[in-house]
Amino acid sequence: MEPLIEEILTLKEQTGATILAHTYQAPEIFHGVADLTGDSLALAQAAASVPGELILVCGVHFMAESVKLLAPQKTVLIPDPAAGCSLADAITPEDVRRLRERHPGVPVVCYVNTSAAVKAECDACCTSANAVSVVESMGSDEVVFVPDRYLGAHVAAQTAVRLHLWHGSCEVHERFTASQARDIRIRHRARLLAHPECPPEVLAEADFVGSTSAMSAWIRDHQPPRVALITECTMADNLRVLHPQIEFVQPCQLCPHMQRITLPTIARALRERRHEVEIDPAIASRARAALERMLAAGRDRGG
Numbered sequence: 672m673e674p675l676i677e678e679i680l681t682l683k684e685q686t687g688a689t690i691l692a693h694t695y696q697a698p699e700i701f702h703g704v705a706d707l708t709g710d711s712l713a714l715a716q717a718a719a720s721v722p723g724e725l726i727l728v729c730g731v732h733f734m735a736e737s738v739k740l741l742a743p744q745k746t747v748l749i750p751d752p753a754a755g756c757s758l759a760d761a762i763t764p765e766d767v768r769r770l771r772e773r774h775p776g777v778p779v780v781c782y783v784n785t786s787a788a789v790k791a792e793c794d795a796c797c798t799s800a801n802a803v804s805v806v807e808s809m810g811s812d813e814v815v816f817v818p819d820r821y822l823g824a825h826v827a828a829q830t831a832v833r834l835h836l837w838h839g840s841c842e843v844h845e846r847f848t849a850s851q852a853r854d855i856r857i858r859h860r861a862r863l864l865a866h867p868e869c870p871p872e873v874l875a876e877a878d879f880v881g882s883t884s885a886m887s888a889w890i891r892d893h894q895p896p897r898v899a900l901i902t903e904c905t906m907a908d909n910l911r912v913l914h915p916q917i918e919f920v921q922p923c924q925l926c927p928h929m930q931r932i933t934l935p936t937i938a939r940a941l942r943e944r945r946h947e948v949e950i951d952p953a954i955a956s957r958a959r960a961a962l963e964r965m966l967a968a969g970r971d972r973g974g
């Protein structure tokens with residue numbers, strides 16, 4: 672991998688590009704070429720303050736769209752535009768409009784794992800790191816929450832706000848089972864950390880539930896001897912490098928969309944300045960407003 676990593680580092684210098692990488696990106700990307708890494712909230716927050724006019728996003732398409740929405744004057748590239756997400760595919764703008772008709776006057780919050788066109792139909796976005804505070808910031812007794820039914824159920828359990836849920840799910844996290852989680856705990860005597868996109872019976876087995884960054888912070892602060900991450904398994908590969916003294920045991924589920932981003936596709940994207948993320952101006956300002964409302968809710972609560 673070294674020649675490709677060297678080529679990418681040289682291309683970064685020549686083009687002035689900044690590389691943002693999600694926690695589920697392979698270690699050679701996460702540790703080898705990224706300038707900034709984190710969960711989807713951290714990547715969205717970084718967008719506006721990144722230096723230079725060229726950003727390359729190593730993550731899935733909705734993440735690159737969020738960066739473009741929050742840094743509209745910059746050129747944003749994604750190495751493979753086919754890197755999608757089963758949650759983003761689970762709901763359309765028409766679905767949101769129909770939900771509004773069914774729940775008149777009720778605010779709509781969407782998980783960032785949605786297309787820009789869906790965001791444009793919503794009042795505010797959230798990530799798994801700030802979903803409860805965004806829902807509560809809407810100032811309503813009821814909120815329509817889309818598209819992840821499992822994240823929605825997890826949020827509903829932590830707030831008095833009544834949530835109307837949609838039926839989307841993550842094709843990676845929905846594969847974990849409670850018996851698998853129990854088995855790992857007993858056989859390996861491991862602490863279990865789970866992402867809130869997992870089904871509720873899996874979350875019930877976990878010692879800690881949180882976004883990818885929250886799980887990383889928990890490990891940094893608690894330093895357990897053995898841990899199982901009930902989430903996309905590349906994350907454990909990245910953390911293992913940072914915490915060699917901790918043993919990571921895990922059931923491995925890979926996100927096929929995240930895996931589309933590779934060193935060769937990154938090098939080609941920088942060489943050929945492709946694939947540029949473009950957002951229809953007719954939806955961009957409304958989608959941006961939904962993302963900005965999320966960021967403002969975090970600031971209001973000191974998050």
Ligand code: 13P
Pocket residue numbers: 694709710711712784798799800841866868881882883884
């Ligand atoms: P985070 O917001 O925790 O990074 O999660 C994004 C995601 O797609 C998890 O599957």
Ligand code: SF4
Pocket residue numbers: 731755756757758759784841842843844868903926927928929
């Ligand atoms: Fe989407 Fe699931 Fe992949 Fe995350 S892990 S990008 S929610 S398909």
